[in-house]
Amino acid sequence: MLGEYPIKGRRAAEISASIEAAVGTGALGPGRLLPPMRELATELGVNPNTVAAAYRTLRERGVIETDGRRGSRVRSKPVTTGREFLRVEVPEGVRDAAAGNPDTALLPPLAPAFAWAAEQADREPVLYGHAPLEPELARLARAGLDADGVPAGPVAVASGSLDAIERVLAAHVRPGDTVAVEDPGWGSLLDLVPALGLRPVPVGVDDDGPLPEQVRRALEGGARALIVTDRAQNPTGAAVSAARARALRAVLRAHPQTVLVEDDHGHGIVDLPLHPLAGVTRHWAFVRSVAKAYGPDLRFAVLTGDEVTLDRVRGRQRLGPGWVSRITQRAVLRLWAEGAVDARAVAEAYGNRRDALITALAARGVEAHGRSGMNVWIPVPDETGAVARMLQAGWAVAPGARFRIDAPPGIRITVSTLAADEAGPLADAVASAVRVSGARGYV
Helix, strand or coil: CECCECCCCCCHHHHHHHHHHHHHHCCCCCCCECCCHHHHHHHHCCCHHHHHHHHHHHHHCCCEEECHHHCEEECCCCCCCCHHHCCCCCCCCCEECCCCCCCHHHCCCCHHHHHHHHHHHHHCCCCCCCCCCCHHHHHHHHHHHHHCCCCCCCEEEECCHHHHHHHHHHHHCCCCCEEEEEECCCHHHHHHHHHCCCEEEEEEEECCEECHHHHHHHHHCCCCEEEEECCCCCCCCCCCCHHHHHHHHHHHHCCCCCEEEEECCCCCCCCCCCCCCCCCCCEEEEEEECHHHHCHHHCCEEEEECHHHHHHHHHHHHCCCCCCCHHHHHHHHHHHHCCCCCHHHHHHHHHHHHHHHHHHHHHCCCCCECCCCCEEEEECCCHHHHHHHHHHCCEECEEHHHCCCCCCCEEEEECCCCCHHHHHHHHHHHHHHHCCCCCCCCC
């Protein structure tokens, strides 16, 4: 019994279903503490292992979270309530600077590459039992990783960065484990971690990447994994500098059991050098997506890592989708081989737009962050009010609640399609919006 709600069941599946039903109806609200396993087992007349199995199922489904001796409680936000729903509806006539999409004018045409790949597939169909990885794509990917100083390791492909990260985490951590994540950080990742039954531990970020002291505290506190964005961090635009990389590697060297996951979010759209952290922990993975440079709908990412991690990822992938379409692999290979994207020109275009806005904001006394990529992060005293006032001024911006755990309020502006003559008017609207304070922000 929990308050007025009776938890029922004799089997683990029945107990977990009873609790999940109560959470769904609101009978058990967010943050509600569940009975200790032995206490509930006694009340239901079942073995404590049965209740333990029920709680484990609920953790894996993201319904509850467990914090050691503090017990298990209903998650503060259900997994089904994704951060992507914390978005602003863009009315007609309002400029959209919230979506986070690349400039389609800077994306390469895909039809020729896929036509070539389809012709290859017609001549040499890929069938069950064939190799899951296009050999030349693996060679080119590994050559690019070598050039950027990423340690040697096997190569695999996944259906985007989030798919790759999920597979790496599933290979090493289990429900109830803690994972250190950037805060503010990528909203989809902040949803993924609890959806896997894991507990996110927020780590602060500045322009040079995760703060080493906060990373150290997270790892000393028991975090099993650390996820770092190397360049074009979403939403802040941070990029790990050489000095920060040295400091973070020193922290990781003291915790070699940590599973390190690096996401090179800015690959192909930034001109800052990469400073990888991989190589100082026993298990690691490095992920590169083609989404921002070649198009989000390709759903394609390359990953490398230590032998054990990649073996587990590929093994589990064989039991799910089997492989990422070799036609898509060949199309991406064709785009790479033909130099379909001029990374230097794309980086310059985004850099000019980002710098123009940050400079305009600075001239108006507004703090802003955006060292790389296509996003600018602006701290605000009142997130809700700032988003509303920006809409009234004709601009849709992303509420920082999509990207935060404990970090202070902010808004994210995507500059990918910002015209040269729009930086000033946009900065005026931001300056006006952020100077009104005192109202409540997103919670």
